[in-house]
Amino acid sequence: MKKILITGGAGFIGSHVVRRFVNTYPNYQIVNLDKLTYAGNLANLKDVENQPNYRFVKIDIIDAQAINELFAEENFDAVIHLAAESHVDRSIVDPTAFVMTNVIGTVNLLNAAREYWKGAYDQKRFYHVSTDEVYGALGETGMFTETTAYDPHSPYSASKASSDHFVRAYHDTYGMDCVISNCSNNYGSHHFPEKLIPLAINNIKNNKPVPVYGKGENVRDWLWVEDHARAIDVIFHQAKTGETYNIGGHNEWKNIDLIHLLCKIMDKKLGRKEGESAELITFVTDRAGHDLRYAIDSTKLQKELDWVPSLQFEEGLEKTVDWYLANDEWLNNVTSGNYQSYYEKQYKNR
Ligand code: NAD
Ligand code: TYD
Numbered sequence: 001m002k003k004i005l006i007t008g009g010a011g012f013i014g015s016h017v018v019r020r021f022v023n024t025y026p027n028y029q030i031v032n033l034d035k036l037t038y039a040g041n042l043a044n045l046k047d048v049e050n051q052p053n054y055r056f057v058k059i060d061i062i063d064a065q066a067i068n069e070l071f072a073e074e075n076f077d078a079v080i081h082l083a084a085e086s087h088v089d090r091s092i093v094d095p096t097a098f099v100m101t102n103v104i105g106t107v108n109l110l111n112a113a114r115e116y117w118k119g120a121y122d123q124k125r126f127y128h129v130s131t132d133e134v135y136g137a138l139g140e141t142g143m144f145t146e147t148t149a150y151d152p153h154s155p156y157s158a159s160k161a162s163s164d165h166f167v168r169a170y171h172d173t174y175g176m177d178c179v180i181s182n183c184s185n186n187y188g189s190h191h192f193p194e195k196l197i198p199l200a201i202n203n204i205k206n207n208k209p210v211p212v213y214g215k216g217e218n219v220r221d222w223l224w225v226e227d228h229a230r231a232i233d234v235i236f237h238q239a240k241t242g243e244t245y246n247i248g249g250h251n252e253w254k255n256i257d258l259i260h261l262l263c264k265i266m267d268k269k270l271g272r273k274e275g276e277s278a279e280l281i282t283f284v285t286d287r288a289g290h291d292l293r294y295a296i297d298s299t300k301l302q303k304e305l306d307w308v309p310s311l312q313f314e315e316g317l318e319k320t321v322d323w324y325l326a327n328d329e330w331l332n333n334v335t336s337g338n339y340q341s342y343y344e345k346q347y348k349n350r
Contacts, residue, residue: 003029005076007061007109008083010040012191013129016229017080022048024233029053031074034083035060041339042347043330044190049346056347061105064112071116078125080236081109084163087194088133088156092288095155102159103166110170117176126178127236128167132221132246133157134182137291144182145297146244153289168242177241181232184248184296187316188225189323193334196220197317200259201324202331204266204277214286216256219293223249224316227309234305248296249309256281261314265321 004021008014009032022030030053034040048054059066061083083105085091085098110126117124135144136151152161164180171178191198200210231247239245253261263277270277301307311319324331333339 002077005031005079007033007081010034010042014082015044015190016225020229022051022054032056033059039192042342062100064108067108067112071112080127082129088154091156098155098159103162106163107166121176128180130164130182131160132182132184132294132296134161138293143295143297171242179239180244181235182246183228184221184223186225186228187222209282210280211284218255219252221248221252221295224311231307234307238305245301246296246298248298251313252295
Protein backbone atom coordinates (compact mmCIF):
# COMPACT_ATOMS: atom_id res chain seq x y z
CA MET A 1 0.00 0.00 0.00
CA LYS A 2 1.35 3.40 -1.03
CA LYS A 3 -0.17 6.67 0.12
CA ILE A 4 0.23 9.44 -2.45
CA LEU A 5 -0.60 13.12 -2.05
CA ILE A 6 -1.64 14.65 -5.38
CA THR A 7 -1.99 18.44 -5.27
CA GLY A 8 -4.19 20.37 -7.71
CA GLY A 9 -6.22 17.25 -8.45
CA ALA A 10 -9.42 19.20 -9.07
CA GLY A 11 -7.84 21.08 -11.99
CA PHE A 12 -7.49 20.14 -15.63
CA ILE A 13 -4.36 17.95 -15.69
CA GLY A 14 -4.56 17.02 -11.99
CA SER A 15 -8.01 15.44 -12.45
CA HIS A 16 -6.67 13.23 -15.23
CA VAL A 17 -3.71 12.22 -13.06
CA VAL A 18 -5.95 11.47 -10.05
CA ARG A 19 -8.36 9.42 -12.21
CA ARG A 20 -5.49 7.46 -13.72
CA PHE A 21 -3.88 6.66 -10.35
CA VAL A 22 -7.16 5.82 -8.56
CA ASN A 23 -8.25 3.46 -11.35
CA THR A 24 -4.88 1.93 -12.24
CA TYR A 25 -3.59 1.38 -8.72
CA PRO A 26 -6.38 0.18 -6.41
CA ASN A 27 -3.69 -0.69 -3.85
CA TYR A 28 -2.61 2.98 -3.62
CA GLN A 29 -4.38 5.46 -1.37
CA ILE A 30 -4.78 8.75 -3.26
CA VAL A 31 -5.27 11.98 -1.32
CA ASN A 32 -6.26 14.89 -3.57
CA LEU A 33 -5.36 18.26 -2.03
CA ASP A 34 -6.84 21.33 -3.68
CA LYS A 35 -7.83 24.84 -2.63
CA LEU A 36 -10.63 24.89 -5.24
CA THR A 37 -9.77 28.20 -6.86
CA TYR A 38 -11.80 29.22 -9.92
CA ALA A 39 -9.82 26.49 -11.79
CA GLY A 40 -10.64 23.70 -9.34
CA ASN A 41 -13.78 21.73 -10.12
CA LEU A 42 -14.59 18.56 -8.17
CA ALA A 43 -17.18 17.63 -10.79
CA ASN A 44 -14.10 16.71 -12.89
CA LEU A 45 -13.73 13.70 -10.59
CA LYS A 46 -17.37 12.65 -10.25
CA ASP A 47 -16.55 9.18 -11.62
CA VAL A 48 -13.97 8.39 -8.90
CA GLU A 49 -15.23 10.37 -5.90
CA ASN A 50 -16.72 7.31 -4.18
CA GLN A 51 -13.80 4.95 -4.78
CA PRO A 52 -12.45 3.54 -1.49
CA ASN A 53 -8.86 4.49 -2.37
CA TYR A 54 -9.68 8.19 -2.93
CA ARG A 55 -10.01 11.10 -0.51
CA PHE A 56 -10.28 14.87 -1.04
CA VAL A 57 -8.95 17.57 1.29
CA LYS A 58 -9.60 21.27 0.78
CA ILE A 59 -6.37 23.05 1.68
CA ASP A 60 -4.54 26.11 0.36
CA ILE A 61 -0.83 25.30 -0.13
CA ILE A 62 0.02 28.81 1.02
CA ASP A 63 -1.12 27.68 4.48
CA ALA A 64 2.04 26.02 5.86
CA GLN A 65 0.35 25.02 9.11
CA ALA A 66 -2.45 23.17 7.32
CA ILE A 67 0.11 21.38 5.13
CA ASN A 68 2.17 20.36 8.17
CA GLU A 69 -0.93 19.08 9.98
CA LEU A 70 -1.85 16.97 6.95
CA PHE A 71 1.67 15.50 6.76
CA ALA A 72 1.56 14.75 10.50
CA GLU A 73 -1.80 13.01 10.09
CA GLU A 74 -1.03 11.02 6.92
CA ASN A 75 2.16 9.08 6.40
CA PHE A 76 2.60 9.95 2.72
CA ASP A 77 5.01 7.91 0.63
CA ALA A 78 5.08 10.46 -2.17
CA VAL A 79 3.84 13.81 -3.43
CA ILE A 80 2.86 14.55 -7.03
CA HIS A 81 2.61 18.32 -7.09
CA LEU A 82 0.42 19.98 -9.71
CA ALA A 83 -1.39 22.72 -7.75
CA ALA A 84 -0.59 26.06 -9.34
CA GLU A 85 -1.92 29.25 -10.80
CA SER A 86 -1.61 28.28 -14.45
CA HIS A 87 -2.86 30.99 -16.79
CA VAL A 88 -0.31 33.38 -18.34
CA ASP A 89 -2.90 36.16 -18.93
CA ARG A 90 -3.90 36.13 -15.24
CA SER A 91 -0.22 36.26 -14.24
CA ILE A 92 0.18 39.48 -16.23
CA VAL A 93 -2.66 41.04 -14.23
CA ASP A 94 -1.70 39.68 -10.78
CA PRO A 95 1.87 38.30 -10.57
CA THR A 96 1.83 38.13 -6.75
CA ALA A 97 -0.85 35.44 -6.71
CA PHE A 98 1.53 33.33 -8.83
CA VAL A 99 4.46 33.90 -6.47
CA MET A 100 2.31 32.95 -3.49
CA THR A 101 0.91 29.68 -4.84
CA ASN A 102 3.60 28.56 -7.26
CA VAL A 103 6.68 29.55 -5.25
CA ILE A 104 5.66 29.82 -1.58
CA GLY A 105 3.13 26.97 -1.89
CA THR A 106 5.76 24.67 -3.42
CA VAL A 107 8.29 25.59 -0.73
CA ASN A 108 5.68 24.88 1.97
CA LEU A 109 5.17 21.38 0.54
CA LEU A 110 8.93 20.82 0.26
CA ASN A 111 9.39 21.93 3.88
CA ALA A 112 6.70 19.53 5.12
CA ALA A 113 8.26 16.66 3.15
CA ARG A 114 11.71 17.59 4.42
CA GLU A 115 10.52 17.57 8.02
CA TYR A 116 8.18 14.55 8.06
CA TRP A 117 10.23 12.32 5.75
CA LYS A 118 13.52 12.85 7.68
CA GLY A 119 15.53 9.64 7.91
CA ALA A 120 13.58 8.02 5.07
CA TYR A 121 14.31 10.26 2.07
CA ASP A 122 15.37 7.22 0.01
CA GLN A 123 11.88 5.70 0.42
CA LYS A 124 9.91 8.85 -0.42
CA ARG A 125 9.48 10.81 -3.64
CA PHE A 126 8.61 14.43 -4.40
CA TYR A 127 7.49 14.78 -8.03
CA HIS A 128 7.07 18.33 -9.31
CA VAL A 129 4.98 18.88 -12.46
CA SER A 130 6.23 21.84 -14.45
CA THR A 131 6.04 23.51 -17.84
CA ASP A 132 8.22 24.02 -20.92
CA GLU A 133 7.55 27.76 -20.54
CA VAL A 134 10.47 27.95 -18.05
CA TYR A 135 12.84 27.68 -21.04
CA GLY A 136 11.56 30.92 -22.58
CA ALA A 137 10.79 31.37 -26.26
CA LEU A 138 12.27 29.79 -29.38
CA GLY A 139 12.77 31.45 -32.79
CA GLU A 140 11.80 29.70 -36.00
CA THR A 141 14.02 26.66 -35.29
CA GLY A 142 15.35 24.52 -32.41
CA MET A 143 13.69 22.66 -29.55
CA PHE A 144 13.83 22.70 -25.76
CA THR A 145 15.86 19.87 -24.24
CA GLU A 146 16.41 19.08 -20.55
CA THR A 147 19.69 21.06 -20.68
CA THR A 148 18.26 24.24 -22.25
CA ALA A 149 19.00 27.19 -19.94
CA TYR A 150 16.03 28.63 -18.07
CA ASP A 151 14.88 31.96 -19.51
CA PRO A 152 11.28 32.60 -18.40
CA HIS A 153 9.47 35.71 -19.64
CA SER A 154 5.97 35.80 -18.16
CA PRO A 155 5.24 36.09 -14.42
CA TYR A 156 3.68 32.59 -14.72
CA SER A 157 6.80 31.01 -16.22
CA ALA A 158 9.07 32.96 -13.83
CA SER A 159 7.13 31.53 -10.87
CA LYS A 160 7.28 27.98 -12.27
CA ALA A 161 11.02 28.36 -12.98
CA SER A 162 11.55 29.50 -9.41
CA SER A 163 9.63 26.50 -8.03
CA ASP A 164 11.67 24.13 -10.23
CA HIS A 165 14.86 25.64 -8.80
CA PHE A 166 13.60 25.14 -5.23
CA VAL A 167 12.77 21.50 -5.93
CA ARG A 168 16.30 20.91 -7.30
CA ALA A 169 17.78 22.82 -4.35
CA TYR A 170 16.00 20.48 -1.87
CA HIS A 171 17.35 17.47 -3.77
CA ASP A 172 20.89 18.85 -3.87
CA THR A 173 20.95 20.30 -0.34
CA TYR A 174 18.99 17.82 1.76
CA GLY A 175 19.28 14.68 -0.36
CA MET A 176 15.52 14.42 -0.90
CA ASP A 177 14.32 12.24 -3.78
CA CYS A 178 12.95 14.80 -6.24
CA VAL A 179 12.01 14.52 -9.91
CA ILE A 180 10.66 17.15 -12.30
CA SER A 181 8.92 17.03 -15.66
CA ASN A 182 8.43 19.96 -18.02
CA CYS A 183 5.52 19.54 -20.40
CA SER A 184 4.27 21.41 -23.44
CA ASN A 185 0.69 22.75 -23.84
CA ASN A 186 -2.00 20.19 -22.96
CA TYR A 187 -5.45 19.82 -24.46
CA GLY A 188 -8.39 17.48 -23.81
CA SER A 189 -11.50 17.15 -21.67
CA HIS A 190 -12.19 19.14 -18.45
CA HIS A 191 -10.04 22.09 -19.57
CA PHE A 192 -11.17 25.42 -18.12
CA PRO A 193 -12.51 27.60 -20.96
CA GLU A 194 -10.05 30.45 -20.48
CA LYS A 195 -7.22 28.67 -22.32
CA LEU A 196 -7.12 28.80 -26.12
CA ILE A 197 -8.70 25.48 -27.19
CA PRO A 198 -11.64 25.20 -24.75
CA LEU A 199 -12.31 28.94 -25.01
CA ALA A 200 -12.47 28.71 -28.80
CA ILE A 201 -14.72 25.61 -28.68
CA ASN A 202 -17.11 27.36 -26.28
CA ASN A 203 -17.19 30.57 -28.34
CA ILE A 204 -17.66 28.79 -31.67
CA LYS A 205 -20.48 26.74 -30.16
CA ASN A 206 -22.18 29.93 -28.94
CA ASN A 207 -21.48 31.96 -32.10
CA LYS A 208 -19.23 34.37 -30.21
CA PRO A 209 -16.00 35.96 -31.54
CA VAL A 210 -12.89 33.76 -31.24
CA PRO A 211 -10.07 36.06 -30.08
CA VAL A 212 -6.71 35.40 -31.72
CA TYR A 213 -3.83 37.37 -30.21
CA GLY A 214 -1.69 39.41 -32.62
CA LYS A 215 -1.50 37.77 -36.05
CA GLY A 216 -1.96 34.24 -34.69
CA GLU A 217 1.60 33.35 -35.66
CA ASN A 218 2.74 32.09 -32.26
CA VAL A 219 3.49 28.40 -32.16
CA ARG A 220 2.56 25.94 -29.40
CA ASP A 221 3.37 22.21 -29.17
CA TRP A 222 0.15 20.43 -28.16
CA LEU A 223 -0.12 17.21 -26.15
CA TRP A 224 -3.23 15.10 -25.35
CA VAL A 225 -3.73 15.45 -21.58
CA GLU A 226 -4.11 11.69 -21.05
CA ASP A 227 -0.72 11.17 -22.69
CA HIS A 228 0.68 13.66 -20.16
CA ALA A 229 -0.96 11.76 -17.28
CA ARG A 230 0.57 8.51 -18.60
CA ALA A 231 4.00 10.17 -18.84
CA ILE A 232 3.67 11.33 -15.22
CA ASP A 233 2.81 7.76 -14.19
CA VAL A 234 5.87 6.37 -16.01
CA ILE A 235 8.25 9.04 -14.67
CA PHE A 236 6.87 8.76 -11.13
CA HIS A 237 7.50 5.01 -11.08
CA GLN A 238 10.70 4.75 -13.11
CA ALA A 239 12.79 7.94 -13.03
CA LYS A 240 16.02 7.97 -11.07
CA THR A 241 16.24 10.50 -8.28
CA GLY A 242 17.15 14.04 -9.33
CA GLU A 243 16.11 13.48 -12.97
CA THR A 244 14.25 15.86 -15.23
CA TYR A 245 12.18 14.83 -18.27
CA ASN A 246 10.68 16.95 -21.02
CA ILE A 247 7.24 15.79 -22.17
CA GLY A 248 5.84 16.79 -25.56
CA GLY A 249 4.07 15.47 -28.60
CA HIS A 250 6.27 16.78 -31.50
CA ASN A 251 3.10 18.54 -32.54
CA GLU A 252 3.68 22.21 -33.34
CA TRP A 253 0.83 24.39 -34.54
CA LYS A 254 0.60 28.10 -35.34
CA ASN A 255 -2.38 29.40 -33.35
CA ILE A 256 -4.19 30.58 -36.48
CA ASP A 257 -3.79 27.19 -38.23
CA LEU A 258 -5.02 25.40 -35.13
CA ILE A 259 -8.09 27.66 -34.92
CA HIS A 260 -8.89 27.05 -38.60
CA LEU A 261 -8.68 23.28 -38.04
CA LEU A 262 -10.92 23.62 -34.99
CA CYS A 263 -13.45 25.69 -36.98
CA LYS A 264 -13.50 23.00 -39.68
CA ILE A 265 -14.19 20.27 -37.10
CA MET A 266 -16.88 22.39 -35.42
CA ASP A 267 -18.61 23.12 -38.76
CA LYS A 268 -18.82 19.37 -39.36
CA LYS A 269 -20.02 18.53 -35.82
CA LEU A 270 -22.57 21.36 -35.66
CA GLY A 271 -23.88 20.82 -39.18
CA ARG A 272 -22.77 24.27 -40.29
CA LYS A 273 -21.69 25.07 -43.82
CA GLU A 274 -17.91 24.95 -44.37
CA GLY A 275 -16.28 28.25 -43.43
CA GLU A 276 -19.14 29.45 -41.19
CA SER A 277 -17.31 29.06 -37.85
CA ALA A 278 -14.13 30.65 -39.25
CA GLU A 279 -16.09 33.89 -39.71
CA LEU A 280 -15.96 34.21 -35.90
CA ILE A 281 -12.15 34.56 -35.89
CA THR A 282 -11.27 38.00 -34.54
CA PHE A 283 -7.70 39.30 -34.33
CA VAL A 284 -7.19 41.17 -31.05
CA THR A 285 -4.35 43.05 -29.32
CA ASP A 286 -1.39 40.78 -28.70
CA ARG A 287 -0.50 39.46 -25.24
CA ALA A 288 2.30 41.48 -23.57
CA GLY A 289 5.64 39.66 -23.86
CA HIS A 290 3.98 36.90 -25.94
CA ASP A 291 6.47 34.00 -26.38
CA LEU A 292 6.81 33.28 -30.10
CA ARG A 293 7.33 29.53 -30.16
CA TYR A 294 7.55 26.51 -27.85
CA ALA A 295 8.73 23.08 -29.03
CA ILE A 296 9.72 20.17 -26.83
CA ASP A 297 12.32 17.53 -27.57
CA SER A 298 11.13 14.50 -25.59
CA THR A 299 13.77 12.08 -26.92
CA LYS A 300 15.10 11.40 -23.41
CA LEU A 301 11.70 10.26 -22.14
CA GLN A 302 11.05 8.20 -25.28
CA LYS A 303 14.46 6.48 -25.18
CA GLU A 304 14.93 5.96 -21.44
CA LEU A 305 11.37 5.26 -20.30
CA ASP A 306 9.76 4.09 -23.53
CA TRP A 307 6.97 6.68 -23.54
CA VAL A 308 5.43 7.86 -26.81
CA PRO A 309 2.30 9.95 -27.42
CA SER A 310 -0.69 7.79 -28.35
CA LEU A 311 -2.87 10.18 -30.37
CA GLN A 312 -2.51 12.18 -33.58
CA PHE A 313 -3.57 15.79 -33.06
CA GLU A 314 -6.53 15.79 -35.50
CA GLU A 315 -7.96 12.73 -33.75
CA GLY A 316 -7.36 14.20 -30.28
CA LEU A 317 -8.89 17.54 -31.22
CA GLU A 318 -11.98 15.84 -32.61
CA LYS A 319 -12.31 13.77 -29.42
CA THR A 320 -11.98 16.96 -27.39
CA VAL A 321 -14.71 18.72 -29.39
CA ASP A 322 -16.94 15.64 -28.99
CA TRP A 323 -16.41 15.73 -25.22
CA TYR A 324 -17.36 19.42 -24.94
CA LEU A 325 -20.42 18.99 -27.14
CA ALA A 326 -21.55 15.95 -25.12
CA ASN A 327 -20.94 17.69 -21.78
CA ASP A 328 -23.11 20.77 -22.01
CA GLU A 329 -23.89 20.58 -18.30
CA TRP A 330 -20.19 20.66 -17.33
CA LEU A 331 -19.56 23.63 -19.62
CA ASN A 332 -22.68 25.52 -18.52
CA ASN A 333 -21.84 24.99 -14.84
CA VAL A 334 -18.30 26.24 -15.42
CA THR A 335 -19.32 29.31 -17.39
CA SER A 336 -22.16 30.20 -14.97
CA GLY A 337 -20.06 29.60 -11.84
CA ASN A 338 -22.42 26.87 -10.54
CA TYR A 339 -19.56 24.37 -10.37
CA GLN A 340 -18.25 26.15 -7.29
CA SER A 341 -21.14 24.81 -5.19
CA TYR A 342 -20.27 21.16 -6.03
CA TYR A 343 -18.01 20.90 -2.97
CA GLU A 344 -20.74 22.16 -0.61
CA LYS A 345 -23.28 19.75 -2.10
CA GLN A 346 -21.19 16.60 -2.38
CA TYR A 347 -18.30 16.84 0.07
CA LYS A 348 -18.82 19.24 2.95
CA ASN A 349 -20.50 16.79 5.31
CA ARG A 350 -18.48 13.68 4.48
P1 NAD B 1 -5.40 24.28 -13.60
O1 NAD B 1 -5.37 25.76 -13.45
O2 NAD B 1 -6.46 23.66 -14.44
O3 NAD B 1 -5.52 23.60 -12.15
C1 NAD B 1 -4.76 24.03 -11.05
C2 NAD B 1 -5.36 23.42 -9.80
O4 NAD B 1 -4.57 23.86 -8.68
C3 NAD B 1 -6.81 23.84 -9.53
O5 NAD B 1 -7.59 22.72 -9.16
C4 NAD B 1 -6.69 24.84 -8.39
O6 NAD B 1 -7.84 24.87 -7.54
C5 NAD B 1 -5.47 24.31 -7.65
N1 NAD B 1 -4.80 25.38 -6.88
C6 NAD B 1 -4.45 26.62 -7.32
N2 NAD B 1 -3.91 27.33 -6.30
C7 NAD B 1 -3.90 26.51 -5.22
C8 NAD B 1 -3.47 26.67 -3.88
N3 NAD B 1 -2.94 27.84 -3.44
N4 NAD B 1 -3.58 25.62 -3.03
C9 NAD B 1 -4.12 24.43 -3.45
N5 NAD B 1 -4.58 24.25 -4.70
C10 NAD B 1 -4.46 25.27 -5.58
O7 NAD B 1 -3.94 23.89 -14.08
P2 NAD B 1 -3.49 22.71 -15.08
O8 NAD B 1 -3.53 23.22 -16.45
O9 NAD B 1 -4.18 21.48 -14.71
O10 NAD B 1 -1.96 22.59 -14.65
C11 NAD B 1 -1.56 21.73 -13.60
C12 NAD B 1 -0.06 21.81 -13.44
O11 NAD B 1 0.58 21.45 -14.66
C13 NAD B 1 0.46 23.21 -13.10
O12 NAD B 1 1.50 23.08 -12.17
C14 NAD B 1 0.96 23.75 -14.42
O13 NAD B 1 1.99 24.67 -14.23
C15 NAD B 1 1.46 22.48 -15.09
N6 NAD B 1 1.43 22.47 -16.58
C16 NAD B 1 0.29 22.83 -17.24
C17 NAD B 1 0.28 22.75 -18.64
C18 NAD B 1 -0.97 23.06 -19.44
O14 NAD B 1 -0.92 23.04 -20.68
N7 NAD B 1 -2.11 23.30 -18.82
C19 NAD B 1 1.42 22.35 -19.33
C20 NAD B 1 2.57 22.00 -18.59
C21 NAD B 1 2.56 22.07 -17.21
P1 TYD C 1 -2.96 29.53 -23.66
O1 TYD C 1 -3.97 28.47 -23.91
O2 TYD C 1 -3.30 30.65 -22.73
O3 TYD C 1 -1.64 28.78 -23.18
P2 TYD C 1 -0.11 29.38 -23.01
O4 TYD C 1 -0.17 30.85 -23.01
O5 TYD C 1 0.28 28.83 -21.68
O6 TYD C 1 0.67 28.81 -24.16
O7 TYD C 1 -2.57 30.16 -25.05
C1 TYD C 1 -2.11 29.37 -26.13
C2 TYD C 1 -1.75 30.29 -27.27
O8 TYD C 1 -2.94 30.91 -27.76
C3 TYD C 1 -0.84 31.43 -26.87
O9 TYD C 1 0.05 31.70 -27.95
C4 TYD C 1 -1.79 32.60 -26.65
C5 TYD C 1 -2.88 32.34 -27.65
N1 TYD C 1 -4.25 32.77 -27.28
C6 TYD C 1 -5.03 33.46 -28.21
O10 TYD C 1 -4.60 33.76 -29.35
N2 TYD C 1 -6.31 33.80 -27.85
C7 TYD C 1 -6.83 33.51 -26.63
O11 TYD C 1 -8.00 33.88 -26.34
C8 TYD C 1 -6.02 32.79 -25.69
C9 TYD C 1 -6.55 32.45 -24.31
C10 TYD C 1 -4.74 32.43 -26.06
